[in-house]
Amino acid sequence: MCTGRIDPQFVLKAFQSGADGVLILGCHPGDCHYKEGNYKALRRFHLLKRMLKQFGVDEGRFRLDWVSASEGEKFVEVIRDMVATVKKLGPLMTDKEKLRVG
């Protein structure tokens, strides 16, 4: 889906469901089919990253990058880098019992 459609609730849902990292990959700025979708995503990303820090979620767990459909090599590079970062950080501690979640 277009990065401009990514509701911050989706990101929180992923963390809430046990994801240790969330990676959003979108079309390069200027390449948006809807003109502004990725810029909107960029603004939401920076605000959400800042807010997640206040929730104790390390910056490395949440990343936005631009990878077009023809950039196979970059795609691999970004994924590898993200995986390495998250592995280094280890699991995100969400104590389900303490939080009384389902």
Place this chain on the structure above:
Amino acid sequence: MGKPKVAFYWCASCGGCEEAVVDLAEDILKVVEAVEFVFWPVAMDFKVKDVESLGDGEIAVSFINGAIRTGEQEHMAKLLRKKSGLVVAFGACAHIGGTPGLANFVNRKKIFDWVYFNAPSNDNPGKIIPQEKTKVEVGELTLPEFYDTVYTLDQVIDVDYYLPGCAPPPDLIMKAVEAILSGNLPEKGSVLAPDKALCDTCKRKTTKPERASIKEIRRVHEVMLDPERCFLDQGIICLGPATRDGCGERCINANMPCRGCFGSTSRIEDQGAKFLSALASIIDMNEEEEIKRIIDSIVDPAGIFYFYSLPASMLRRRLDI
């Protein structure tokens, strides 16, 4: 048959919800006429044993305000649940955690360190902090457990209805009481308020930005607020887009932006994230460094986006402590 029995209890709250009942003014006489209060610690002299001596489900309705922060509050909520036909979460703190819920950005240890040791006005050379059990000459004294995390009422007991607001406005309280007395109730789990966004009925709606239009975010004390224009259009954070309507716009009418005490509409799961989304989309800037600068000018994003709703949010609390 006697009058329906009613209980009114407070947990982690300020007492404003009790004030809201008094704010019913003459209408309170109608309520008193129609029901029998069996428990209301703030206003009348009842003891816990008076509740314990009632049969299960004997109380027609318990209105419980306040979030759950201590073991005693959880115990009382559970006791009232057992004794009541209906439980109504009364006010923002019971509904979505309220401002006491902001404590979920820290934990019990940090709170105790500040309150008993580090606050500048403290004089506690013996480093004394409250204990759950203390032996004294005449026996053992106990205090309730202070939890690490603040909970909403429905994270602790089953809740039938929610009356939102800090505090709930008198017209919604009266409507709820009338609905309960007449048995004309909506589906279980409903919030007893309109299910649309505050912006929908806001009189400043015509000046609400439709697209990216703000270049700076400001705080209320930094500008002369235009009493007619949409707060967001003035670069002031107002939670209206992510907040439920029905409050009577008391803050907006006093030229203060919305802080979200009614919680979100039923279509939103996380009020803070939804507001974040709305705010980011109206920032008129596509250059990354400038975006960061504007965003960094928001002093405490999580604290303001979840002013009332942190315990009810998806993440519920700070995760690394």
